[in-house]
Amino acid sequence: MGESYTGTVKMDVDHALVRYLEAKRTVDDRSFSRRVREILTELLPPEPQIIDIGAGTGATVPRLLDLGIGGSYRGIDSSEQLTAYAHAVRSRELRFRDFEVTTAPEYKFTVSNISGTDTDTDTNTTSDAESSLDVVFETDDALAAASDADDIDLLMAQQFMDLVPIEQALGVFLDALRPGGLAYFPLTFDGTTVFQPDHPADDAVETAYHDAIDAVPDRDSHAGRHLLDTLRNRPGAVRAVDAADAVVYPQENRYTGDEQYYLQQLLTFVEETVTSDAVPEIDDWLASRRQQISDGVLSYVGHRYDILYQTSTERS
Numbered sequence: 001m002g003e004s005y006t007g008t009v010k011m012d013v014d015h016a017l018v019r020y021l022e023a024k025r026t027v028d029d030r031s032f033s034r035r036v037r038e039i040l041t042e043l044l045p046p047e048p049q050i051i052d053i054g055a056g057t058g059a060t061v062p063r064l065l066d067l068g069i070g071g072s073y074r075g076i077d078s079s080e081q082l083t084a085y086a087h088a089v090r091s092r093e094l095r096f097r098d099f100e101v102t103t104a105p106e107y108k109f110t111v112s113n114i115s116g117t118d119t120d121t122d123t124n125t126t127s128d129a130e131s132s133l134d135v136v137f138e139t140d141d142a143l144a145a146a147s148d149a150d151d152i153d154l155l156m157a158q159q160f161m162d163l164v165p166i167e168q169a170l171g172v173f174l175d176a177l178r179p180g181g182l183a184y185f186p187l188t189f190d191g192t193t194v195f196q197p198d199h200p201a202d203d204a205v206e207t208a209y210h211d212a213i214d215a216v217p218d219r220d221s222h223a224g225r226h227l228l229d230t231l232r233n234r235p236g237a238v239r240a241v242d243a244a245d246a247v248v249y250p251q252e253n254r255y256t257g258d259e260q261y262y263l264q265q266l267l268t269f270v271e272e273t274v275t276s277d278a279v280p281e282i283d284d285w286l287a288s289r290r291q292q293i294s295d296g297v298l299s300y301v302g303h304r305y306d307i308l309y310q311t312s313t314e315r316s
Contacts, residue, residue: 018085020265021057023258024246028059032186033242033306037067040154040308043182043239047071047131048153051176053142054160058086061111061135062093070114070131071153076138076145083107083139090135107137143169149176155183159304162189162213162223166230174234180313185306187244190224192303199288201281205274208282212273224305236311246302253296263293263300 048071052060055075064073077083087107095101100112111133138145142164146155155173173183193206210221220226231238248259255263267289274282292298 014081018057019261023262025059026257026259027246027248027262028187031244031246033244036240036242036306036308039240040184041067045153050154051149051152053157055086055137056082058090058137061090065111065114068114070133072134074136076140076142078141080139083137086137110134143172146172146176151178152176153181157185159187161185161227162220165218166227170230174311177311181311183309185227187304188224188227190303190305191222194301195289196299199285201279201285204279205285208274208278209270227307231309236309239310240308242306244304244306246304248300250296260293263298
């Protein structure tokens with residue numbers, strides 16, 4: 001979705017974390033359900049107020065602009081380092097892509113020259129329009145920030161709902177929305193992790209890895225299906241749901257972008273959570289997978305959902 005910015009910014013950040021988050025952008029860009037995003041843009045009002053929970057490096061901002069969405073955007077992350085990085089790098093990336101960007105103190109900037117479509121609801125006709133997006137990145141606890149929000153048009157929580165208690169988080173997030181507001185939960189993990197080619201320990205590793213996730217308080221390796229079930233009992237409606245699997249597959253023994261690093265980090269996550277007591281073959285499994293990355297033959301699939309929910313048009 002658009003050209004990637006390859007510049008660098010000097011600041012005190014966790015470079016391994018930033019590189020992982022940036023490496024996965026190409027994976028995520030392929031994963032989003034086009035159908036869900038089309039319905040999202042159809043339901044959004046002009047110039048929406050948007051809050052993004054777990055904003056990370058701010059990759060959502062250029063994605064919104066690629067969809068022609070203006071309005072106001074508030075990106076929340078618990079890491080001050082990521083907040084600073086998101087502000088610096090995304091504003092530079094957008095200038096590189098020929099957007100008009102006006103920066104301001106406190107991690108704010110405004111993006112102009114956004115090409116979109118303006119719909120006249122009286123005549124049901126469309127015309128080309130230009131809008132702007134006011135962007136601010138804030139360091140805060142996600143639930144605390146959402147608790148302070150009110151009458152939001154769109155709340156986004158990307159790859160976030162497997163990290164928090166779903167019932168509690170939904171109660172806070174949906175209360176932040178205006179009547180008829182939208183909650184978008186893209187790329188929500190749902191308990192399938194596949195590495196290829198086959199290895200005899202695959203089933204044991206996958207089970208132990210997911211068990212380790214579930215052993216951490218508030219984590220949920222099946223968040224996608226549990227989120228859908230929880231939303232079923234809310235007064236609004238799920239407007240769209242679709243698979244949004246992460247898929248990494250090398251072509252001619254080469255990976256797209258920095259996706260080789262992305263796979264290496266996934267193996268590091270497994271190494272940090274799966275013990276030899278749980279899977280005696282784990283060392284051999286890891287060594288085999290790392291060699292396959294080096295050879296450019298390892299592929300990966302992670303099952304995820306894109307979910308779009310709309311609150312009731314009446315206040316409770």
